[in-house]
Amino acid sequence: MNEILSASRFEVLLEARTLFTQRELAERLDYNPKQISRWEKRELEIPLAVVPALQRIIGGHNVASHGDSDFTFIDLFAGIGGIRLGFEAIGGRCVFTSEWDDYAQRTYRRNFGEDHPIAGDITKIDESDIPDHDVLLAGFPCQPFSLAGVSKKNALGRPHGFECTTQGTLFFDVQRIIAKKQPKAFLLENVKNLVSHDKGNTFRVIMDVLERQLGYTVKPMVVDGRRFVPQHRQRILLVGFREDVGFEWEELLATFPEVAGGPKLRSILHAENGSEKDGDQGRFLLPNGKVQPKYVLTDRLWAYLQGYAEKHRAAGNGFGCSVVGPDETSRTLSARYYKDGSEILIYRGKGKNPRRLTPRECARLMGYPETFEIPVSDMRAYKQFGNSVVVPLIEAVARGMKPGIMKLVQPDGERLAVANG
Structure with a gap:
C-alpha cells in the first residue's frame, strides 16, 4: 500500500467531494470512481498532478444551488x-x-x-x-x-x-x-x-x-x-x-x-468464444471464456421445468419456461429469476440443457453500463435487476x-x- 497522502491534498479532495459525487469527480478527472474511493479511504496517495485539476474543478463550480448540474x-x-x-x-x-x-x-x-x-x-x-x-x-x-x-x-x-x-x-x-x-x-x-x-x-x-x-x-x-x-x-x-x-x-x-427494430439477446450475452474477458474477476466466466457451469440447469431441474410446461400446455395455459436464442427477445426479467430462471433460459445447442443468464447479463439486459459493479450474491443481484428499470x-x-x-x-x-x- 502506498504511503498515507498528505493532509493538504486530502483536504482539497474533501472540498471537491462536498460538491460532486465520486462518479462526477471521476468523469471530470478521467479516473475510475474506485480510484476516488480509495483516495478518500486513504488507501492510495492522491497524485500531485491531480491537485491543480481538483482546484480548477472547485474554482469553476457554479455557486448556484444546482452546483455544476442543470x-x-x-x-x-x-x-x-x-x-x-x-x-x-x-x-x-x-x-x-x-x-x-x-x-x-x-x-x-x-x-x-x-x-x-x-x-x-x-x-x-x-x-x-x-x-x-x-x-x-x-x-x-x-x-x-x-x-x-x-x-x-x-x-x-x-x-x-x-x-x-x-x-x-x-x-x-x-x-x-x-x-x-x-x-x-x-x-x-x-x-x-x-x-x-x-x-x-x-x-x-x-x-x-x-x-x-x-x-x-x-x-x-x-x-x-x-x-x-x-x-x-x-x-x-x-x-x-x-x-x-x-x-x-x-x-x-x-x-x-422502433419496437420491431430493437436489439436481440446476442447483444447482451457473453461471447463464450474466448474474446470476452471477465471484468468480474472470474465470477461469471471460466478462463476459456465459457460461462461458469453453475449457470447451466441440472438434469433434474430441466426435466421438472419441461414437465411443468407440458402440463400447462395440455391445460391450455401459457405458463412454463421460455428457452430463447441469441437472435430473439426475452420475456420480462422478474425478481424471482433466482429461483429457477424459467422465464429466460438460454439455448445452448441440441441435446444440451439451457442455462440461466449470469447477473452480468441481467445487468446488460436492463441497460446498465458495463462498469456497473455487482457487490452482492447472485440471488440478490437477480432480485435487484429484476426489480429495476430499463x-x-x-x-x-x-x-x-x-x-x-x-x-x-x-x-x-x-x-x-x-x-x-
Missing part, C-alpha cells in the same frame, strides 16, 4: 439507482436517496459513492427533512399493483392496492412529499397492471391525487423497454409538471427506436422531459437576467 432531483424507492443513472446522464444531480433494502443500499453505494446518506424507510422520514429539489423520481413498489402480487394476496385473503396497510400506502408518501416540496416535475414508474388494477379504480385515485389535489399536469404512458434492450418489459411511466410545459408522449415516442429508456424519457424541467427551473426572466450579467 437541476436537482431526489431518488425515492431507489433500488440500485437505475432511474438515477438516467437523470444524471442528462445533467441532473441527486440530493436525496431513500431505499429500505440493505442489499440494494450496498449496490447503490458501491456505484454512486456516499455523496449523501441513504435514508431507509420513507414512511419514517418527515417530508420537511427532505432537501428542496427540482424533480422527484420514484419507482414506488409494484407488488400491490402487479398481477402476481394481486393474485397472491387474493389467494391468501389479504388486502392489496390502496387497501393494503403496508406497501399499498407508499404512494401516499410520494403524495405528501410532493405536497410539501412542490417539485417542478416528477417521474413515477410502476407495472403496466397499475392501469387496470381494481377495475381501474387504483389508477383513477392516483391520477386524482396528482392532478386535482396536487395540481400537476400529468401524462401517463405504457412503454416497452424492448425498444432499447432485448427484453419485452412494459411499464407505466407517469410524467408530471407543475405547469403545462407542452410535454407530449406522442412526440417523444416518435424519437424512440436504464436507456429512463434516460430517453429524461431527455424528453428536460426542456420542460429547464423551462420551470430557469424561467425566461431568469435566463435574460443571467444573459445580461
